[in-house]
Amino acid sequence: xxxxxxKMGMLTSLLLLYLGLASQAAAATMYVDNxxxxxxxxxxxxxxxxxxxxTITYGISRLxxxxxxYVKNGTYNGDDxxxxxxxxxxxxxxxxxxxxxxxxxxxxxxxxxxxVKFSGxxxxxxNGIAVTxxxxxxxxxxxxxxxxTNCAVYAVGQEGIHIRYNSSYVTVDNCTVHxxxxxxxxx
Numbered sequence: 114x115x116x117x118x119x120k121m122g123m124l125t126s127l128l129l130l131y132l133g134l135a136s137q138a139a140a141a142t143m144y145v146d147n148x149x150x151x152x153x154x155x156x157x158x159x160x161x162x163x164x165x166x167x168t169i170t171y172g173i174s175r176l177x178x179x180x181x182x183y184v185k186n187g188t189y190n191g192d193d194x195x196x197x198x199x200x201x202x203x204x205x206x207x208x209x210x211x212x213x214x215x216x217x218x219x220x221x222x223x224x225x226x227x228x229v230k231f232s233g234x235x236x237x238x239x240n241g242i243a244v245t246x247x248x249x250x251x252x253x254x255x256x257x258x259x260x261x262t263n264c265a266v267y268a269v270g271q272e273g274i275h276i277r278y279n280s281s282y283v284t285v286d287n288c289t290v291h292x293x294x295x296x297x298x299x300x
Contacts, residue, residue, distance in 0.1 A: 153167035
């Protein structure tokens, strides 16, 4: 009776290992490109490099935890970009990144409103994105294990990067902030 249980235990372990590897391999890579070439769309079937999404907000709404969203060159207009997910894991964070060699910019509608805000997320990386012309640049609250890398925040109304409300393990690495406080104090 011991041998069948041992074999069943080994089969169970192999199945769990397979399922774990399969879930890691399932992470998707999607693209945002508003340049017009190729034409972008906001449809469930879009998101590939040859059929990209038009906006960062829509692209993020299509992500699952652990996916990557590449943002190509362009200016992406947005007012209050609040993102509440998707969270990744320690082994597979969700990534929102400038496409290699690109320098995308999120441009708010004015220095007295809006921000790029991450709220209640875990294991998320924002890489290589610039934020300008908003009240606050990048705002992180009630989040953990967030990495802000190679970002630029400039000409914003108040603070450039703000981390608050029970946030922990937030890393700001190689980011540049200049000309905050163009509308009010707290620059």
